[in-house]
Each structure stands twice: as C-alpha cells, then as structure tokens.
Amino acid sequence: xxxxxxxxxxxxxxxxxxxxxxxxxxxxxxxxxxxxxxxxxxxxxxxxxxxxxxxxxxxxxxxxxxxxxxxxxxxxxxxxxxxxxxxx
Amino acid sequence: xxxxxxxxxxxxxxxxxxxxxxxxxxxxxxxxxxxxxxxxxxxxxxxxxxxxxxxxxxxxxxxxxxxxxxxxxxxxxxxxxxxxxxxxxxxxxxxxxxxxxxxxxxxxxxxxxxxxxxxxxxxxxxxxxxxxxxxxxxxxxxxxxxxxxxxxxxxxxxxxxxxxxxxxxxxxxxxxxxxxxxxxxxxxxxxxxxxxxxxxxxxxxxxxxxxxxxxxxxxxxxxxxxxxxxxxxxxxxxxxxxxxxxxxxxxxxxxxxxxxxxxxxxxxxxxxxxxxxxxxxxxxxxxxxxxxxxxxxxxxxxxxxxxxxxxxxxxxxxxxxxxxxxxxxxxxxxxxxxxxxxxxxxxxxxxxxxxxxxxxxxxxxxxxxxxxxxxxxxxxxxxxxxxxxxxxxxxxxxxxxxxxx
Numbered sequence: 001x002x003x004x005x006x007x008x009x010x011x012x013x014x015x016x017x018x019x020x021x022x023x024x025x026x027x028x029x030x031x032x033x034x035x036x037x038x039x040x041x042x043x044x045x046x047x048x049x050x051x052x053x054x055x056x057x058x059x060x061x062x063x064x065x066x067x068x069x070x071x072x073x074x075x076x077x078x079x080x081x082x083x084x085x086x087x088x
Numbered sequence: 089x090x091x092x093x094x095x096x097x098x099x100x101x102x103x104x105x106x107x108x109x110x111x112x113x114x115x116x117x118x119x120x121x122x123x124x125x126x127x128x129x130x131x132x133x134x135x136x137x138x139x140x141x142x143x144x145x146x147x148x149x150x151x152x153x154x155x156x157x158x159x160x161x162x163x164x165x166x167x168x169x170x171x172x173x174x175x176x177x178x179x180x181x182x183x184x185x186x187x188x189x190x191x192x193x194x195x196x197x198x199x200x201x202x203x204x205x206x207x208x209x210x211x212x213x214x215x216x217x218x219x220x221x222x223x224x225x226x227x228x229x230x231x232x233x234x235x236x237x238x239x240x241x242x243x244x245x246x247x248x249x250x251x252x253x254x255x256x257x258x259x260x261x262x263x264x265x266x267x268x269x270x271x272x273x274x275x276x277x278x279x280x281x282x283x284x285x286x287x288x289x290x291x292x293x294x295x296x297x298x299x300x301x302x303x304x305x306x307x308x309x310x311x312x313x314x315x316x317x318x319x320x321x322x323x324x325x326x327x328x329x330x331x332x333x334x335x336x337x338x339x340x341x342x343x344x345x346x347x348x349x350x351x352x353x354x355x356x357x358x359x360x361x362x363x364x365x366x367x368x369x370x371x372x373x374x375x376x377x378x379x380x381x382x383x384x385x386x387x388x389x390x391x392x393x394x395x396x397x398x399x400x401x402x403x404x405x406x407x408x409x410x411x412x413x414x415x416x417x418x419x420x421x422x423x424x425x426x427x428x429x430x431x432x433x434x435x436x437x438x439x440x441x442x443x444x445x446x447x448x449x450x451x452x453x454x455x456x457x458x459x460x461x462x463x464x465x466x467x468x469x470x471x472x473x474x475x476x477x478x479x480x481x482x483x484x485x486x487x488x489x490x491x492x493x
Binding site: 020021022023025026029048049052053055056057060061 | 159186
C-alpha cells in the first residue's frame with residue numbers, strides 16, 4: 001500500500017493485543033461505528049491471522065476502507081497494525 | 089492419537105445435530121461414510137482456495153467468510169438456511185476454531201444445528217489416523233495417515249522391536265502408540281529429506297536413543313548446498329537391517345531426490361512390503377523438480393521406476409507410499425497400498441512408450457512448487473529451527489509431491 005502511515009492522522013487507537021480471531025475484527029467493527037465519517041482507527045493486534053482478515057473484511061464491507069497495515073516488533077512480540085477509515 | 093487404531097463409528101451424524109462442537113477424530117469418521125451434513129468454511133477466500141476439508145465422502149461445502157456474518161448476519165444466515173432444510177446439521181470450520189465457534193453460535197441462535205470444529209484447520213492438519221494393515225503374531229504393520237495433508241508413514245513391529253518409516257512431525261504420538269504395543273523403537277528411517285512436511289526423525293532419535301538413518305546425498309541442501317547440521321546414520325544401497333522376524337533392505341531409488349531410498353521389508357510368511365517414500369504412489373509418482381533440477385532428475389526418475397523397481401523389488405510386494413492425492417487411492421479398509429505387479433497396470437501415470445516421452449510428459453506436467461518447500465528441507469536437515477507457529481505455517485495445505493495429471 002502506498003499510503004505513508006507515519007503521517008496519517010489517527011483518530012483513535014484500539015488495543016486488541018492478546019485477543020484471538022474473531023475478536024480483533026469484532027472489536028474493531030464495534031469501535032469504528034462510534035467514529036465520525038472520515039476518521040481513522042488504528043488497531044493493534046498480536047493475531048497474525050488478522051492481517052488477511054482485515055483485508056478480506058475491508059473488501060467486503062461498504063462502510064470501511066483499509067488505509068494500510070504494518071508490522072512492528074516489540075519485546076520479542078510481533079504487532080500487526082491495521083489502519084481503517086470509516087467511509088459512511 | 090489414541091492407543092491403537094482409530095475406531096470407525098457410525099454414530100457421528102445423529103450426535104452432530106445435538107452437539108455444539110466436534111473434534112477432528114469425529115470429523116474424520118464422519119468423512120469416511122456418506123453422511124448428509126453441510127460443511128461451512130468461514131476462512132478467507134485465499135485460505136479456502138488453497139486447502140479445504142476433504143474425505144472419502146466430502147459433504148457439500150459452503151464458503152462464507154466469518155466477517156460476512158459480522159457485516160450482514162441476516163444475509164449470511166439465510167444462505168446457510170437455504171442449504172439446511174429439515175434440520176440438516178452444519179459443521180463450521182475456520183483456521184483455528186475461534187471464528188467458527190462464533191459463527192456456529194450465531195447459527196444456533198437461528199435454529200440451525202451447527203457444531204464448531206474444535207481447533208479448526210490447524211488441528212485438522214495435525215490429525216493422524218492410525219490403522220493396522222497386518223496384525224500377525226510374529227509381525228505387524230501400521231499405517232499412520234495424516235489425512236488433511238495426504239502424508240503417510242509406516243510402523244513395523246516384530247518381536248517387541250519397532251521401526252518407523254518417514255515419521256511425521258509429532259514424535260510423541262509414535263512413542264505413545266509403541267508403548268501401547270509394548271514395542272521398543274529401534275530404527276527410524278527416512279526415505280529422503282522431505283520438502284513438504286517436517287520429519288520428527290532426528291528428534292525421535294535424540295529422545296529415544298534409536299538410530300536415525302538418511303541417505304547422505306540428501307543430507308545436503310539442494311539449493312543452499314550446505315551440509316546437514318544434525319546427527320544421522322548414513323544409508324547405503326543394499327544395506328540390511330533386522331527387526332525381529334523381519335528383514336529390511338535399503339534400495340537406492342534416486343529421482344525425486346538424489347538420496348531417496350526405498351525400504352523392502354520381507355516377512356517370514358513370504359509377504360513383502362516396499363516403503364516407496366516419494367518414488368511410486370498409488371496413482372502417480374514423485375515429481376523430480378523439488379531440488380530445483382527437474383530436467384536433470386526426470387530421466388533418473390524413469391530409470392528408478394522402470395529399472396530398479398522392476399529388478400530390485402519383489403513384484404508381489406505391497407507398495408506403501410509416502411503420500412496420496414485423494415482418499416480414493418485407499419483400498420476398502422482405508423489403507424494406501426497395492427501390490428507392485430498390480431500397480432504397473434492400475435497406476436495410469438506409469439504407461440509410457442519410452443524414456444523421452446516420459447521425460448517430456450513429466451516436464452510438461454510439473455505442478456506449482458510451494459516456496460516454503462525450500463525452507464522445510466532446511467528444517468529437516470537441521471539448518472533451521474522454526475517455532476511452533478512458523479512450523480504450522482510451513483506445513484499448511486496438502487502435499488504437492490506427486491506429478492500432476
């Protein structure tokens with residue numbers, strides 16, 4: 001994805017580390033419903049499967065856009081980070 | 089894996105309508121007979137396309153990613169309801185059992201009899217079915233079938249001594265099985281350095297003191313050209329072992345790999361068995377290109393199949409392969425075997441006029457090579473040590489060791 005995630009304005013962060021599928025997506029979906037249209041939610045997960053799941057969800061769902069995804073290594077754990085924007 | 093063979097029950101379906109979850113053994117038994125239930129796979133599209141649940145009798149399978157149940161539950165449930173008239177039960181499957189548990193619960197809320205497959209495809213991929221092939225007083229042969237991947241390993245027991253050929257990833261299961269049979273592991277034999285699955289051979293040798301054998305040509309990585317970093321004993325062509333009343337002879341059968349061997353096991357009753365690894369399968373044979381040199385190795389496969397297998401292996405021997413592509417390759421008892429003299433006639437991929445036409449056909453029908461196969465070979469010769477999650481990912485999907493078509 002070509003978006004520069006470091007300059008992206010994030011409206012809210014959602015920490016779902018430690019949660020397993022399907023909870024990262026369930027929680028993200030609840031959270032983004034409380035944001036305004038155009039806002040960006042940053043979701044921080046430790047579930048590797050969430051990478052593909054957020055891609056599939058964003059493709060299927062009309063109200064969100066997956067702006068980007070990244071990985072970070074913190075304390076030997078890999079974090080899978082998803083940036084999603086509410087479209088409508 | 090329980091002590092002894094997996095029992096085949098027929099009670100599964102009636103229970104299915106009442107239970108909220110089933111384990112992999114129950115699913116395995118359901119798939120061995122015609123049962124009318126719906127498989128609902130809720131993984132991502134690409135995961136579903138890569139690998140799905142199959143059995144001797146694969147039920148109708150519906151694919152609806154779980155997030156569609158989050159987005160528009162009514163529509164997703166209606167699609168399932170359309171396929172489940174008259175209380176037809178549903179088994180819901182995902183990668184690890186979490187999302188499918190969620191979906192199954194939602195479906196039950198709509199009065200659909202849905203059960204979750206516990207542990208999902210990861211557990212399904214790790215399920216081993218153990219079945220006896222021969223159980224005589226003086227020797228026994230058992231098939232260990234990793235059903236989701238089409239990988240087969242073989243256990244021979246005679247007079248309290250045991251040999252395992254091509255052990256799969258979880259050594260503890262073999263040891264539990266052997267202790268139930270009061271047999272001591274003596275020989276661990278790999279027909280070759282595998283590319284599609286992780287061998288527990290070296291680990292088992294360390295844990296038990298039994299000897300682990302591999303041909304030295306396979307103890308070098310075919311891409312990296314780096315030698316193995318693990319303890320092993322070298323196999324040589326013609327090398328013989330005794331296992332109780334059985335004799336095991338090593339026959340060098342290169343082609344799939346340069347160091348592939350087959351093991352010809354001769355029993356006192358005159359029976360013979362040939363563990364072919366990735367040389368001959370029931371419906372196909374091993375591809376020559378997983379070492380990156382298909383054009384050079386395809387003619388070697390020809391010489392092995394139509395030379396060595398005709399002259400060095402008793403033609404009445406039961407072929408015991410390392411893989412299958414479809415459960416329909418098994419006999420009525422679920423064992424993947426045929427006598428070699430029948431295989432020449434019945435394996436339709438063995439009918440070639442000459443070597444050039446064989447090589448031409450092989451090189452024209454090479455299947456996709458999963459990129460992780462290079463890494464799995466590193467693991468199997470001690471060059472790489474993945475953690476459990478990485479190992480699970482490396483082993484994802486069905487084996488693609490046979491030639492296509």
